[in-house]
Every structure is written in structure tokens, then in C-alpha cells.
Amino acid sequence: MPTVPHLAAVARLAAASAGAVLLTACSAGEPTEPPTVDPVPSVSAASTRPESPRTPDLSAEPQTVATGIKVPWGLAFLPDGSALVAERQTGDIYQVRPGAAKKKVYTVAGVQTGGEGGLLGLALHDDWVYAYFTAENDNRIVRFKTTGDGKPEVIFKGLDRGSRHNGGRLAFGPDGMLYVGTGDAGREPQAQDRNDPNGKILRLTPEGEAAPGNPWPGSPVWSMGHRNVQGLAWDAQGRMYGIEFGQDTWDEVNIIQPGKNYGWPEAEGKAGDSRYTDPIVQWRTDDASPSGAAVSGSTLYVAALKGERLWTVPLGGGTSKAELIGRYGRLRTVAVAADGSLWLTTSNTDGRGDPRNGDDRILRFPAR
Numbered sequence: 001m002p003t004v005p006h007l008a009a010v011a012r013l014a015a016a017s018a019g020a021v022l023l024t025a026c027s028a029g030e031p032t033e034p035p036t037v038d039p040v041p042s043v044s045a046a047s048t049r050p051e052s053p054r055t056p057d058l059s060a061e062p063q064t065v066a067t068g069i070k071v072p073w074g075l076a077f078l079p080d081g082s083a084l085v086a087e088r089q090t091g092d093i094y095q096v097r098p099g100a101a102k103k104k105v106y107t108v109a110g111v112q113t114g115g116e117g118g119l120l121g122l123a124l125h126d127d128w129v130y131a132y133f134t135a136e137n138d139n140r141i142v143r144f145k146t147t148g149d150g151k152p153e154v155i156f157k158g159l160d161r162g163s164r165h166n167g168g169r170l171a172f173g174p175d176g177m178l179y180v181g182t183g184d185a186g187r188e189p190q191a192q193d194r195n196d197p198n199g200k201i202l203r204l205t206p207e208g209e210a211a212p213g214n215p216w217p218g219s220p221v222w223s224m225g226h227r228n229v230q231g232l233a234w235d236a237q238g239r240m241y242g243i244e245f246g247q248d249t250w251d252e253v254n255i256i257q258p259g260k261n262y263g264w265p266e267a268e269g270k271a272g273d274s275r276y277t278d279p280i281v282q283w284r285t286d287d288a289s290p291s292g293a294a295v296s297g298s299t300l301y302v303a304a305l306k307g308e309r310l311w312t313v314p315l316g317g318g319t320s321k322a323e324l325i326g327r328y329g330r331l332r333t334v335a336v337a338a339d340g341s342l343w344l345t346t347s348n349t350d351g352r353g354d355p356r357n358g359d360d361r362i363l364r365f366p367a368r
Contacts, residue, residue, distance in 0.1 A: 054340030054367035055297050058310070058323050062365045065343065066096040067358035072345040074122030074131070074170065075292075075333050075362070083335075083343065084129065085362065088118035088350075091133065096362055105146055110135050117161060120168025123178065125206050130178065132168045134161050141170070141180065141208065155208025156220075160185035160198050164228075165245075167198075169292075171232040173240065177211045178204040179222065181229030181242065188265040191225050199226050199264065201242060201256055215259030225262040225276060231293030232256075233300060235315055243293045243302055244279075251288040252279035253302065253313060281313055281320055291347075292333035296340065303331035305347060310334065328363065329353050340367025 066085070074086035082097035084105070091111030094102040108131050111119045117134030124130070128143040131152075140157035144150050159167070165183030173179050184191045184199035191199025194216065203211045203222035210220040223242070231243030240256040250269025254262055254277065263276035270278045283290070289306035300313040309325045324331070332347035341364050348359040 055299070056301075056336065056340065056342035056365045057368040058312075058342070058365055060366050060368075062344070062363040063098055064358070065098050065362040065364050066094070066102045067361045069094065069102070069345075069360045069362070071118070071347055071350045072333065072360055072362060073118070073120050073168065075335050075343065075345060076122045076124045076129075077335065077337055078124070081337065081339065083337075083362075084122055084124070085345070086119045086122050086131065088120065089113050091119045093119075093122070093129070093131070098364060106144070106150065108133055108142065108152065112136055112161075115163030115166075117163070117166050120166065121170035121181075123170035123172055125172050125176075125178070128206070130155075130170050132170050132180065134166055137161070139166050139168070139182070139185075141178075143206075143208075156180070156202075156204060158197070160187060160190070162186040167229055169230055169232050173203075174234055174238050176206070178206055178208075179232050179240075180204060180220075181232055182226070183228035184226070184264070188227075191227065191264045192261075192266070194219070194221060194224055197221065200224050201226065201229055201232070203258075213258075222258055223256050223260050223262060225260075225264050225266075227264040227268075230291050231302060233293040233295045235295045235298075235300070239315075241293060241295070241300055243290045245289060246282075246285050248285060250279075250282040251285055251290050253281045253290070253293075253300065254279045283307070283311070283320075287322070291331065292335070292345075294334045294336045294342070296336045296342070301334045301336070301342065303334040303344060305330045305332060305352075310344065328361075329356060329359070337364075341365060342367075 071088035072085045073088040077083045091108045093106040095105045096102045111133045119133045121132040130143045132141050139159035139161045142152040144152040162185035167182035169181035171179050180202040190196045200221050201223045202220040228245045233241045242254045242256040244252040260277040267276045269282045287307045288304045291303040294301050298315050302311040309322045313320045329348040330353040333345040335343045344363045346360045348355045
């Protein structure tokens with residue numbers, strides 16, 4: 001089996017990738033009302049991390065890093081600037097880098113595809129690769145090394161699987177804990193059941209245990225009331241953002257705080273109900289169906305599937321802006337590399353898009 005470089009110094013800029021929403025693709029129109037962004041609450045200085053001085057240049061012509069991938073989902077950067085990408089439909093993991101052919105480096109055994117299931121999120125931590133995937137009877141998380149025997153270790157299992165809302169995002173936070181976005185698997189009441197891991201954001205140790213400091217001791221649940229979390233990202237102050245598919249009305253960008261309830265299925269969008277935490281920005285579902293997320297400087301980037309665009313969200317408050325409308329079709333994953341460049345994956349071969357020559361592909365916008 002081919003190997004990838006040593007992972008001990010992996011930068012935690014793993015992409016937040018997203019699963020498809022249960023809607024057919026349509027032409028992307030302008031938002032029906034300006035999506036404003038609420039001010040972001042402050043956090044303690046102890047949780048800050050340094051910002052990169054370079055930001056992505058979306059006006060530049062992107063470089064095509066890789067083509068011919070069957071629904072690229074999770075994406076995580078290696079220390080040498082290359083990345084691992086998960087192919088949802090096959091369970092294969094490729095190493096990709098600008099100017100080189102993609103190289104298969106691992107196949108996750110037992111991946112079951114169909115609907116929104118398959119090989120989903122990826123994350124890197126020390127020498128380990130973490131993968132979230134749909135198995136025969138559940139969704140689960142494994143970790144493995146691409147050197148040695150590469151035998152996968154199951155660290156979390158028992159997440160309900162379904163034809164939709166399988167969640168799948170993995171990301172290591174600034175605190176070194178593993179955060180997991182799960183979906184309600186089409187069973188909506190589970191999102192309001194604190195004892196059920198579906199419809200939640202989980203916070204785990206790298207070994208898959210409930211992390212110390214979680215709001216309910218011994219529970220992996222970090223936040224609840226989610227329909228289908230598909231993007232996780234942190235800003236330089238350590239604030240956490242969760243990206244969520246709405247049903248028929250509002251998609252959401254939320255500030256994720258421990259123990260908070262984000263309302264699903266009782267609330268969608270800004271409900272103004274004191275029992276639930278409202279999003280800082282919402283979009284009509286035709287304009288978004290938001291997927292992966294990444295932060296660079298004071299901007300949150302959100303990839304949109306049905307909306308076929310990249311949303312830029314100013315984190316200091318203001319109006320979010322749609323970029324790249326219709327240019328590359330459905331956008332699933334967005335990630336910011338250590339050099340400040342922005343990587344995007346398309347999702348036009350997932351049965352809901354209009355495949356173009358070379359799809360699905362990974363694009364790289366340079367930093368400036």
C-alpha cells in the first residue's frame with residue numbers, strides 16, 4: 001500500500017465537508033432578501049490562535065488540483081501541503097497535490113454507499129487518519145495509519161444511518177479534541193433527545209471517548225437540536241461555527257456553544273424562542289444548501305450545493321455575499337490551506353448535479 005508523509009505536525013486546517021441535501025439541483029437565483037450576519041460573541045483570550053496573514057483571492061483563476069473523483073467529501077491537509085480526499089462512492093482515499101496526479105493511498109473497508117451515505121469526513125491528528133463512514137448497520141468513526149499494517153480501529157459507532165442526514169463532518173478543534181457533526185438520519189425527534197448522539201455535535205477525545213469538560217459529564221454531546229451538520233470551523237479567537245441544512249425554509253450558520261439547543265425540529269432559522277439558540281445568518285434553501293466551511297482572517301467561507309455558490313460571511317457583522325455563482329456547479333467542501341490558498345470540491349456527480357468535463361474536481365484559489 002502506498003504511504004503518505006508523517007502526520008505528526010499536521011495543521012488543523014482540515015476541510016469541513018458536507019453531504020448532499022435532499023433536494024434536486026436547480027438554477028441559482030439571487031437571495032430573496034439580504035442575509036445579514038449577527039455580531040459574533042466574544043471568547044476568552046485563552047482560546048485564541050494566530051491568524052494567517054494571507055487570504056484567498058477569489059478573483060484569480062483557480063488551479064485544478066485533481067479531476068475524476070466520484071463525489072469528493074472529506075478533505076484534510078498534510079504537512080507537505082498536499083491533501084487527503086475521501087471519495088464517497090468507493091471508500092477510497094486519495095492523496096492530491098497541485099501539479100501531480102492523484103494517488104490512491106488507502107481504502108476504508110466496509111463502506112456502504114447509497115443516498116447520502118458512504119465515505120464522508122476525514123481528519124488528521126498526530127500519526128492518525130480519522131474517517132467517518134456509513135457501514136452496514138450504522139455510521140461510525142475509525143482511525144488508522146497509512147504506514148504499517150494500516151488496520152482500522154473503530155473509535156465510535158452506533159450512529160443511526162439512513163438514506164439522508166448521515167452527518168459526517170470531522171474536525172479537530174483548537175483544544176485538540178475531535179468534533180463530529182451528526183445528522184438526525186431522518187428521525188427528527190432524535191435531535192431533541194440528549195441521550196441520542198444523532199442530530200448533535202459531539203466532542204470526543206482522540207481515542208473516541210466523551211471528552212472532559214463536556215456539558216453533560218460522560219456524554220459525548222457538545223450541542224443538540226441539529227438537523228444535519230455538514231460544516232465545522234473555528235476563527236482565530238477560537239469561536240466555533242456549525243453549518244446546517246434547513247428543511248424547506250432556512251439554512252443556518254450557528255455559533256456553537258456547549259450545551260446549547262439549536263432548535264431542530266421545533267425551530268428552523270431565527271425563531272426568537274428563548275429555548276433555542278438562533279443562527280447568526282440564514283439563507284433560503286434554494287440559495288444555499290450549505291456544506292463545508294472554513295475561516296480565513298475575519299471571513300467564514302461556506303460551500304453551497306443547491307445554491308451552486310460560495311458564501312462569504314463577515315464575522316464582524318454585516319451582509320454575507322455570494323461568490324462564484326453557478327461557475328462550477330454544486331460546491332461541497334471548502335478548506336483553507338496553511339499557505340492561505342482556498343480549496344474547493346465540486347459535487348456534480350452525486351446524482352443531483354449536472355456533471356461537467358472532468359467532474360468531480362478539486363480547485364485551488366491562490367492566496368494574496
